[in-house]
Amino acid sequence: MTQDAGRTTFAHMVEMSVREQKRTRAREAVLDAAERLLRADGAASFSMRELAAEAGVSFATPFNQFGSKAAIAQALSARRIDLMSERFSETAPPGDAISRVLAAVSIAVAVMLEEPQINRAIIRSLGFPGAKPSEVSAQSRALWAAAFGEGDGVDPALAMVAAERVPEQLAIAFRGCLSFWIADEITDAQLPEKARTTALTTLLGFVEPDRRAGLLWS
Numbered sequence: 001m002t003q004d005a006g007r008t009t010f011a012h013m014v015e016m017s018v019r020e021q022k023r024t025r026a027r028e029a030v031l032d033a034a035e036r037l038l039r040a041d042g043a044a045s046f047s048m049r050e051l052a053a054e055a056g057v058s059f060a061t062p063f064n065q066f067g068s069k070a071a072i073a074q075a076l077s078a079r080r081i082d083l084m085s086e087r088f089s090e091t092a093p094p095g096d097a098i099s100r101v102l103a104a105v106s107i108a109v110a111v112m113l114e115e116p117q118i119n120r121a122i123i124r125s126l127g128f129p130g131a132k133p134s135e136v137s138a139q140s141r142a143l144w145a146a147a148f149g150e151g152d153g154v155d156p157a158l159a160m161v162a163a164e165r166v167p168e169q170l171a172i173a174f175r176g177c178l179s180f181w182i183a184d185e186i187t188d189a190q191l192p193e194k195a196r197t198t199a200l201t202t203l204l205g206f207v208e209p210d211r212r213a214g215l216l217w218s
Helices: 003-041 048-055 061-066 069-091 097-114 116-125 136-148 156-182 191-204 209-216
Strands: none
Touching: 003 048, 003 061, 003 069, 003 116, 048 061, 061 069, 069 097, 069 116, 069 136, 097 116, 097 136, 097 156, 097 191, 116 156, 136 156, 156 191, 191 209
């Protein structure tokens, strides 16, 4: 490669990096603005034009960055799961898989209850028409897989199938609790215990037999 070619390649890389940074800033500005609007009225009733104005970007930017309001809701949900994963990683809960999963439940519930109004609105918005499959499910599964770890505390005879199935089932179970929560069938005060009991029920079929009785009444 000649010196001039090397300079051209480096300049191109710098240009791409700058563009990516601008794109990231624009995405974050739109998401921050969406959260502010959700805090203001507790519902995703704002228009994309109002969102662009709140974010201080062009009208086309939210569409260019996300494509739809449903995709923005998915990105906001992903933010919450990222925060849950970050706090779980920072806390590094001790104990076996059962203890870690229950700690992850507590962390996840705490994140949702920090701003219940906005978080309810985000989850409701996940059902907007036109939503495309997102990474939210995979992110949630990754959180529970990190908590479950190697499955220590699980019946060794079931370890392989537990590692394959439990994280996904925990993700589905937690989302189920949240669906009743946003419908006001589970209150803020009830959510911690409901989510914990649901996770325990998922785990009961895989724990070592001599531990099941204790978990049933914990």
